[in-house]
Amino acid sequence: MTEPLPAGAIIGILGGGQLGRMLSVAASRMGYRTHIFEPGGTPPAGDVAHAVTTAAYDDLDALRGFAEAVDVITFEFENIPTAALDLLDTLRPIRPNRRALAVSQDRLVEKAFLSDLGLGTAPYAAVDDAVDLAEAVAEIGLPAILKTRRFGYDGKGQARIMTEAEAAPALEAMAGAPSILEGFVDFTHEVSVIAARGADGRLACFDPGENVHRDGILRTTTVPATLTDAQRAEAVDIAARILDKLDYCGVMGVELFVTPEGLLVNEIAPRVHNSGHWTQNGCTVDQFEQHIRAVAGWPLGDGSRYADVQMENLIGSDIEKVADYATDACAALHLYGKTEVRAGRKLGHVNRVTRR
């Protein structure tokens, strides 16, 4: 293995949201600087970055300037256009590698990848038109959920189909985008494994967390999750197989459905993950530092869990709870500095340490 990046090296981060913000903080703790590439103005990560490039992902000059200013490139979200990656790839190392992005950018490719690995998923079928949809419904049954293959997040680009009458409007909602029909899974709860793999190929998984969503958005993650020892081991094994297969470098979020028949992979996110925020107050080395360590060529750190934690997202008007949490002795606040409060907007999170 090569030497880690030297002190003062610059880690380029595609995307300037709260994940980039917390990655920047972790980078500073490891002696690095960050350079954020983000199309939107006043990105939260820009507050704690050495430099910010404000440009669109199709601005090749800006991408080139960004790449040439940094030592390594990583990202905080997976929907980076292929043409941008094609250029960046020729200029600087991208960690994690593009294969992980290619797999996770397309729900159909992702499902096929997971199935090839022998991992269970929801039943699925590709849907490009009404004929496909009718066949898929016949095969998978209802209720089911139609999703665009690409560019969906936080419940966007999805439509539930409860009855056959809802099939046509659901397809219409996809606006012609290549889609995938997924069967409903009868799961008791969802857990996620935040897994890390270093540049040396070593793996380290954080303890699985139990996720609760509302309106398609993560509300809470709780550790420890409700899992048997065997399920816990299986969850970690699933994550390990995915990261190894992708020759992955960095942190990945692996969402799993817990069903009576076993664990099914819901989806993977090739980046630090909202369901891993609890690690900031439950582990010596959190998911953000673990990712920076991997990207910068350090050995992974110790991510053993030393506390029971409940992470709660502060979404929209939830931010009003901050006054109470500020005086809660169990609560660690993590605010993103966003000045505009909108329904559904993630403004911060709180990690409540429930047992130490």
Added chain:
Amino acid sequence: MTEPLPAGAIIGILGGGQLGRMLSVAASRMGYRTHIFEPGGTPPAGDVAHAVTTAAYDDLDALRGFAEAVDVITFEFENIPTAALDLLDTLRPIRPNRRALAVSQDRLVEKAFLSDLGLGTAPYAAVDDAVDLAEAVAEIGLPAILKTRRFGYDGKGQARIMTEAEAAPALEAMAGAPSILEGFVDFTHEVSVIAARGADGRLACFDPGENVHRDGILRTTTVPATLTDAQRAEAVDIAARILDKLDYCGVMGVELFVTPEGLLVNEIAPRVHNSGHWTQNGCTVDQFEQHIRAVAGWPLGDGSRYADVQMENLIGSDIEKVADYATDACAALHLYGKTEVRAGRKLGHVNRVTRR
């Protein structure tokens, strides 16, 4: 009490070293941005700041521009010229207030302030010339230590006087600066209390830490410190009296000598303090967040200690130990991103959690 500063507000920080760097990180966690004022180039705090002003402390235009760009002003070191404070004071609130700076900037004023509070200190006397020094030596005895009244840190501006023959060269080393002779204190060890006082006047002290210096520079701080329960309570009480008397807002480091006759105050630092770095891995709310909370008008957070920690400064070639600490499961690394390794230069620290 007024409302806390809103999300996105800008905290101005005078000084851009590692303390400013870690204050900036804590500010980001509370949803704030920072603006660093620092004469030197490439300040460590600049890596994680929203903005940096590079200018001298006598550049009044730069000071004015800085003040007008921020919502509140704080500082990471105490030797800020009075003229700069005179200007800044008219433009934005300075927290902690100037009285704390005035007291701590001058060893003689500090000693008098502490004595007036009824707190014990080393015996001391003002020394402006050879006559003063002879009188002071006669009164205090030898060995003693001659220090400039202002602008000393990490052992600089100090000369030990072991014998009368060393008195003249010691005075010469002060280069005509107003000085103070301090008698040696027969102490068993040094501890420090990192104390915080909110804008609402409430106090919160971290558990005292035990300090070990070498060559005048802090090497390690260990919690818990070797103290009886009574000494621990006395240490906290001393700190509380100092902060209350100064109507203080923010975090202060109070260094205490432990002697068979009781606790003596060595010195106070009106800022976050190297001996409080252990709080990053031993408390839910660390000294940096506690300071930001006070400065921004939040209630103080819970700084209870949940772990035994040894903080070790990485000074000069100590940085080579990082490779070992990176794989030490107990060790949390905090690197400052400084690219130039010099003897005596603080490049980072490691918090080793020895019991949880």
